Amino acid sequence: MTTVRPLVPSADLRTVLGPEGAATLDEMAATLRATPASIDRLFPAAARRTARGPLAGTAHRIEDAVRVELVGAVASVRGPADLAEELRLLYRYGDADEKRAVLLALGGIDDVAVDARDLLLDALRTNDVRLVAAAMGPHARRLSAHDWRHGVLKCIFTGVPLAEVADLDTRADDELRAMVRRFADEREAAGRPVPDDAAALLTPRAETTTAPEKA
Amino acid sequence: MRIFDPHIHMTSRTTDDYERMHEAGVRALVEPAFWLGQPRTNVGSFTDYFDGLVGWERFRAGQFGIAHHCTIALNPKEANDPRCTPVLDVLPRYLAKDGVVAVGEIGFDSMTEAETDAFRRQLELAVEFELPAMVHTPHRDKEGGTRLTLDLVEASGIAPGMVVVDHLNELTVGPVDEAGCWMGFSIYPDTKMDPHRMVAILQQRGLDRVLVNSAADWGRSDPLLTLRTGEAMLAAGFSDDDVDRVLWRNPVEFYGQSGRLMLPGDPDDLDGAVDEVDESATFEGNSILRGARVQAS
Numbered sequence: 224m225t226t227v228r229p230l231v232p233s234a235d236l237r238t239v240l241g242p243e244g245a246a247t248l249d250e251m252a253a254t255l256r257a258t259p260a261s262i263d264r265l266f267p268a269a270a271r272r273t274a275r276g277p278l279a280g281t282a283h284r285i286e287d288a289v290r291v292e293l294v295g296a297v298a299s300v301r302g303p304a305d306l307a308e309e310l311r312l313l314y315r316y317g318d319a320d321e322k323r324a325v326l327l328a329l330g331g332i333d334d335v336a337v338d339a340r341d342l343l344l345d346a347l348r349t350n351d352v353r354l355v356a357a358a359m360g361p362h363a364r365r366l367s368a369h370d371w372r373h374g375v376l377k378c379i380f381t382g383v384p385l386a387e388v389a390d391l392d393t394r395a396d397d398e399l400r401a402m403v404r405r406f407a408d409e410r411e412a413a414g415r416p417v418p419d420d421a422a423a424l425l426t427p428r429a430e431t432t433t434a435p436e437k438a
Numbered sequence: 439m440r441i442f443d444p445h446i447h448m449t450s451r452t453t454d455d456y457e458r459m460h461e462a463g464v465r466a467l468v469e470p471a472f473w474l475g476q477p478r479t480n481v482g483s484f485t486d487y488f489d490g491l492v493g494w495e496r497f498r499a500g501q502f503g504i505a506h507h508c509t510i511a512l513n514p515k516e517a518n519d520p521r522c523t524p525v526l527d528v529l530p531r532y533l534a535k536d537g538v539v540a541v542g543e544i545g546f547d548s549m550t551e552a553e554t555d556a557f558r559r560q561l562e563l564a565v566e567f568e569l570p571a572m573v574h575t576p577h578r579d580k581e582g583g584t585r586l587t588l589d590l591v592e593a594s595g596i597a598p599g600m601v602v603v604d605h606l607n608e609l610t611v612g613p614v615d616e617a618g619c620w621m622g623f624s625i626y627p628d629t630k631m632d633p634h635r636m637v638a639i640l641q642q643r644g645l646d647r648v649l650v651n652s653a654a655d656w657g658r659s660d661p662l663l664t665l666r667t668g669e670a671m672l673a674a675g676f677s678d679d680d681v682d683r684v685l686w687r688n689p690v691e692f693y694g695q696s697g698r699l700m701l702p703g704d705p706d707d708l709d710g711a712v713d714e715v716d717e718s719a720t721f722e723g724n725s726i727l728r729g730a731r732v733q734a735s
Contacts, residue, residue, distance in 0.1 A: 267534040271697065316485075316531040318492035351497045 225303050227295035228331030230288040231281055239285060244273045248289055252296040259297045259309070266293055266313055267321055290324035291331060303336035314342050322346065323357045330360030330389070340365045347374050356387040364390055372399045376406060378420075385420040400425060439681060441664050443467040444689040445572070445604060445624065445651035448506065449487075449495055455654070455661050456502035462665040466505040466701055468693060469495060470543045470572055473515045475656050484512070484525040488532050496537060505701055507693065509542035509572050517556035518548070526559055533567040539696040540564070542572025543604070546583040549576065554590070561594035569696050570600045572622075575610060584610040588617045600695060602649055605630055611639060615647070620692050624653035625663040633663065633670040640671065645683050649692060 229236070237245035251265050251272070270286035278285045294313075298306050314325040326346055329339050343366060346358035359374050366374065375388055375395070385391055403424050407417045441464045448456070448469050459467075469491055471484075478484060491508040499506035510532040516522045532538055541564040546553050564571040573591070576583035584603065591601050603614045604622030607630065614621050623639070624630045636650060654661040668681045693699055 263531065264534045267531075267536065271536055316489075316528075318489075318535050318537065319494075319497060320536070322493070349494070351494065353497075 224300065225298040225306050225332060225334045225337060227291060227298045227328055228333075229295060230283045230291050230327060230331070231278060233292065236278075236285070236288050236292065239278060240273055240289075247272050248292060251293060255293060255296040256300050259301055259305075262293060262297050262309060262313065263316075266290060266324075267318070269293060270320070286320065287324050287327050290321070291328045294325070294328040295331075298332070303334050307337045307339055310337075310339055311342065314339075314345070319351055319354060323353050326354065326357035326362070327360065329362035330357075332362070338365055340370075343374075344370060347377060350381065352381050352383050355381055356383040359383070359388045361389045363388075364394075368394075368396070368398070372396075372402060375399060376402050379403065379406065379418055379424075382418070385424070395424065439463040439665065439668050439678075439685065440465055441668070441685045442689040443651055443661070443664050444602075444649045444693065445470055445622065445653050446661060447472060447653070447655035448499060449490060450656040451654060451661060453498075453502070456499065456504060459661050460502050460504060462662050464504055464661075464664070466507070466689075466699075467499070468507045468509060468539060468572075468689070470509040470540075471511050471513065472543050472574075472655070473513050477519065478516055479519075479521055481522065481525045481528065484522065485528060492532065492535055492537060505699075507537045507539045507699060509540040510538050511542050511544045511560055511572075512556050513543050514545050514547040514553050514557070514574060514576075518550055518552045520552075523552070523556065526556065529560070529563060530567070533563060533569060536698050537700050538569070539693040539698050540570040540572045540602075541567070543574040544571060545574040545587055545603075546576045547574075549579070549583055549586060557587075557590055558594065561590065561596055564600065565594065565596050569698075570602065570692060571596060573601060573603045575603060575605045577605075580605070580607065580610055584613060588613055588619070591617070591619065599647075602692060604649075604651070605653070607631060608635070608639065611643065615643060618647075620647045620649055622649045622651060624651050625667050626653065627658055627660055627663070633667040636667050637670045637674045637676075640676070640684070641674065645680060645688070647688070647692075648684055649689055650684055 240248060254261055255265065269289050273289050275286040276284065278288055297309060301309065310325050310329065314322050317325060325342065339362065343358040343363055346354040349355065355377055359378060363371055363374060371394065378385060378388060403421050407421050407425060410417045441462065443464055446467050446469060448467065471488060471491060488510055496506040510529060512522065512525050533541065541560050544557050544560045546557065561571055573587055575587060587603060591598065598618035602620035602622045605624045606614060606621050611621055623636055625633055625636055640648065650664055650667050652659060652661050652663045664685055668685050671681050690699065
């Protein structure tokens with residue numbers, strides 16, 4: 224079995240859903256633990272059976288948190304390979320909301336045996352900014368340096384805040400900054416504004432590394 | 439005037455159209471799955487198209503302040519191609535989705551056995567998924583096709599109120615009305631139906647169970663003919679409330695039967711809710727893309 228970190232603590236989600244919505248979510252999760260394949264119908268119907276909208280006090284949406292819990296229920300009774308295959312099907316036949324929820328669920332899976340970088344690359348090929356943002360979460364650490372840099376650049380280009388990008392501080396390198404520099408140059412040449420996030424990435428940070436000790 | 443276009447193929451239209459439609463009062467629409475003009479040759483061609491209807495096109499419409507819904511089906515023309523019919527097995531994946539408000543367009547093109555089979559199976563799917571059915575009537579022998587359509591609808595056991603029979607004219611409206619189905623009218627620049635003939639039908643039959651659409655697609659068509667019909671109704675003495683009923687409340691009532699409409703806020707007070715959407719809202723402020731709030735309690 225594989226663990227899927229919920230988007231928000233389960234108790235908080237149930238408080239937001241209220242008794243009826245919480246009972247529906249529990250019932251769907253129980254069904255999935257008994258019959259994991261039923262996720263093909265429960266996943267798309269999840270929002271209308273529980274609730275949708277911003278999840279107060281968080282950056283998340285209620286329906287996303289519900290769907291990630293449903294993935295968690297399937298993960299608890301499936302091996303990593305089967306789970307990855309199920310997520311691939313949910314993504315393949317998902318609408319944009321469902322696809323986003325799959326990407327968010329992947330962000331909560333640390334199991335190295337679940338590798339769905341192909342789904343991230345698919346999302347990064349779209350122009351739907353909600354998918355682009357969700358693709359650059361924690362699962363993106365599986366992307367190659369090349370693909371990850373292009374993902375960051377796409378975020379800047381499409382207006383996805385870089386705060387959505389996981390591991391930005393530790394992974395941004397000189398090559399990324401060179402790419403962003405060229406993007407900024409192009410914008411400046413065209414008399415167009417350079418997004419704040421791009422400018423921030425190009426601003427030299429205070430020196431934090433210590434000088435190597437002399438031998 | 440607020441307008442819900444219950445049948446328009448936005449995939450074939452430009453962003454200029456979205457802008458003009460919003461300016462004309464269009465705040466919601468339904469895009470039925472249909473023939474692309476160029477015949478498909480495999481199932482993947484359908485699924486990519488369906489993905490666009492529940493994905494990219496919904497996002498695109500949202501950027502212009504318009505709530506996008508769709509219907510999903512194997513269309514009658516391509517039901518005749520054995521390379522395409524296996525898509526029937528994939529439809530359940532899509533029929534479970536939010537914003538998929540009917541099975542359609544189904545019906546007849548040339549009234550073949552293969553069309554009859556696909557029509558029957560998809561009416562069964564509508565019953566199974568508790569969805570309305572949107573039925574296209576043929577361009578040729580419309581009268582015969584409509585008669586056969588009503589026979590199949592009756593035999594399927596689906597409630598007549600869950601069915602809209604579309605592209606009607608003066609000759610085909612009567613039997614559909616008598617069967618208790620909804621009556622769809624596609625207002626075209628020079629075929630099918632025009633605003634003034636539409637007004638005459640409304641004067642004769644009343645406003646019950648009538649849906650007026652532009653059916654605009656890749657052919658010569660006009661997404662604003664819903665607005666023109668509303669204007670023609672007013673000029674003929676119908677009230678603002680009558681126009682609102684035909685162009686907004688009727689489609690909301692019909693497709694609302696799916697339980698999957700995604701109208702922002704209160705559907706009876708849509709203008710304010712949607713007008714708040716602007717381009718900067720396409721990332722975080724994207725409630726229009728999800729619309730109807732299911733109350734948490």
